[in-house]
Amino acid sequence: MSGTEPEIDEVDRGILHFLQKDARNNATREIGEAVGVSAGTVRNRIEKLEEAGVIRGYVPDINYEKAGYQLVILFTCTATNPSETLAKDILSTHGVVTVRKLLAGEENYHVTVVGTDTADVSEIANSIRESGLEIVRSEVLDEELVQPFNHFGEDVPRDDE
Amino acid sequence: MSGTEPEIDEVDRGILHFLQKDARNNATREIGEAVGVSAGTVRNRIEKLEEAGVIRGYVPDINYEKAGYQLVILFTCTATNPSETLAKDILSTHGVVTVRKLLAGEENYHVTVVGTDTADVSEIANSIRESGLEIVRSEVLDEELVQPFNHFGEDVPRDDE
DNA sequence: GTTGAAAACCACGGATC
DNA sequence: GATCCGTGGTTTTCAAC
Numbered sequence: 233m234s235g236t237e238p239e240i241d242e243v244d245r246g247i248l249h250f251l252q253k254d255a256r257n258n259a260t261r262e263i264g265e266a267v268g269v270s271a272g273t274v275r276n277r278i279e280k281l282e283e284a285g286v287i288r289g290y291v292p293d294i295n296y297e298k299a300g301y302q303l304v305i306l307f308t309c310t311a312t313n314p315s316e317t318l319a320k321d322i323l324s325t326h327g328v329v330t331v332r333k334l335l336a337g338e339e340n341y342h343v344t345v346v347g348t349d350t351a352d353v354s355e356i357a358n359s360i361r362e363s364g365l366e367i368v369r370s371e372v373l374d375e376e377l378v379q380p381f382n383h384f385g386e387d388v389p390r391d392d393e
Numbered sequence: 394m395s396g397t398e399p400e401i402d403e404v405d406r407g408i409l410h411f412l413q414k415d416a417r418n419n420a421t422r423e424i425g426e427a428v429g430v431s432a433g434t435v436r437n438r439i440e441k442l443e444e445a446g447v448i449r450g451y452v453p454d455i456n457y458e459k460a461g462y463q464l465v466i467l468f469t470c471t472a473t474n475p476s477e478t479l480a481k482d483i484l485s486t487h488g489v490v491t492v493r494k495l496l497a498g499e500e501n502y503h504v505t506v507v508g509t510d511t512a513d514v515s516e517i518a519n520s521i522r523e524s525g526l527e528i529v530r531s532e533v534l535d536e537e538l539v540q541p542f543n544h545f546g547e548d549v550p551r552d553d554e
Numbered sequence: 555g556t557t558g559a560a561a562a563c564c565a566c567g568g569a570t571c
Numbered sequence: 572g573a574t575c576c577g578t579g580g581t582t583t584t585c586a587a588c
Contacts, residue, residue, distance in 0.1 A: 240460055240461050248453065248455065248460070251452075251453045252452060252453065254450060254451055255416060255417050255450075255451040255452050255453045256416050256417050256451035257451070259563085259564065259565090260564080260565075261563095261564080269573075269574090270573070270574055270575080271564085271565085271574095272565095272566090272573070272574060272575080273572085273573055273574075275565075275566080276572080276573080284459060285456050285459050286455060286456055286459045286460045287453050287454070287455060287456075288453075288454040288455065288456055289415060289416075289453070289454045290415055290416040290417035290418070290451060290452070290453050290454065291412075291413060291416050291451070291452060291453075291454050291539065292409070292412045292413065292416045292448050292449075292450070292451050293448070293449040293450045293451065293452055294409065294447060294448060294449065295446050295447055295448075295449055298445060298446050298447045299401055299409070299447045300401050306493065306495065306503075319536055319538055320538065323538045323540050324540075328540060329539070329540055330537065330538065330539050330540070331536075331537070331538045332467065332534060332536070332537050332538075333534070333535045333536040333537070334467065334532045334533065334534060334535060335532065335533035335534070335535040336532070336533065337532055342467075342503075371495045371496065371497070371498055372495065372496035372497070373493060373494070373495060373496070374494045374495060374496040375480055375492075375493070375494040376491070376492070376493045376494070377480055377481065377484045377491065377492045377493075378452065378490070378491050379484050379485075379489060379490055379491070420580085420581060420582090421581080421582075422580095422581075422582095430556080430557090431556070431557055431558075432557095432581085432582085433556070433557065433558080433582095433583090433584095434555080434556055434557075436582075436583080437555075437556080
């Protein structure tokens with residue numbers, strides 16, 4: 233199907249574990265010392281992981297409310313006429329931050345949007361409908377916590393703490 | 394309430410816009426040229442944004458399936474006995490990658506988990522129940538797209554391109 | 555708060571094992 | 572495939588505006 237299955241070993245898991253904690257402020261040498269390889273190897277592994285599509289990119293974890301966008305809304309939707317590009321179309325809509333497509337069920341699209349006020353959110357809702365989603369329910373998001381992957385490197389020996 | 398409201402200006406928005414695209418492989422000098430300030434100022438602003446809590450951290454965007462965790466499940470739950478630390482407790486559970494707490498409604502907790510097989514997911518489900526969540530529904534996630542914040546910097550003047 | 559320059563640090567590339 | 576090393580670029584620090 234999708235072809236190659238990348239083999240993720242302990243070194244890769246350790247690297248991914250480190251990147252989870254902080255994907256920006258760290259050095260390959262520091263990671264290498266923690267997982268037991270050289271800095272150059274860390275760089276090679278990261279490159280492989282990126283090429284294999286395991287790592288899709290690096291994003292900042294942003295607190296929307298503190299950034300001035302007080303409203304964070306979760307729209308539960310039904311795709312009336314699903315197309316191949318529907319998810320990507322929705323994602324490119326102003327205000328949309330995440331799109332989750334479920335494998336089955338009626339309410340098979342979950343769209344998270346952020347806005348400054350209700351009028352703003354209302355406009356976003358209209359855009360979503362025009363793209364081909366019927367909004368079944370809209371709810372206010374109170375809190376969202378992200379732990380991108382707490383599996384990696386759980387059994388990697390740590391020299392500190 | 395939460396106290397200080399950080400003032401996000403055009404420079405901050407431009408910086409956030411750049412970090413969205415790639416939070417790891419970029420130079421402060423490059424960002425500075427795009428938004429019209431020096432590299433040092435970019436670093437100062439980023440530090441401010443981090444201290445203010447606008448930027449909570451930097452995380453890799455990982456494709457779970459390609460990393461060997463084929464099952465990505467969305468649990469829709471109801472908090473039977475909500476506590477202050479419930480969301481954080483759930484997040485620290487093995488296999489849990491995101492916790493979304495809704496402001497109101499019966500099914501007010503959405504928990505995304507990843508696992509290697511059904512037995513793995515079943516164990517995770519048990520852990521979630523033990524933490525105080527009743528699982529109302531479980532669905533298979535087909536696709537998840539993230540666009541952390543496409544608002545920032547849309548109207549920032551660019552001197553090139 | 556921002557800027558500019560010097561120094562320490564790091565990533566990147568090739569050669570080697 | 573992993574490691575070492577030299578070079579260019581970048582972050583960092585500090586003085587000055």
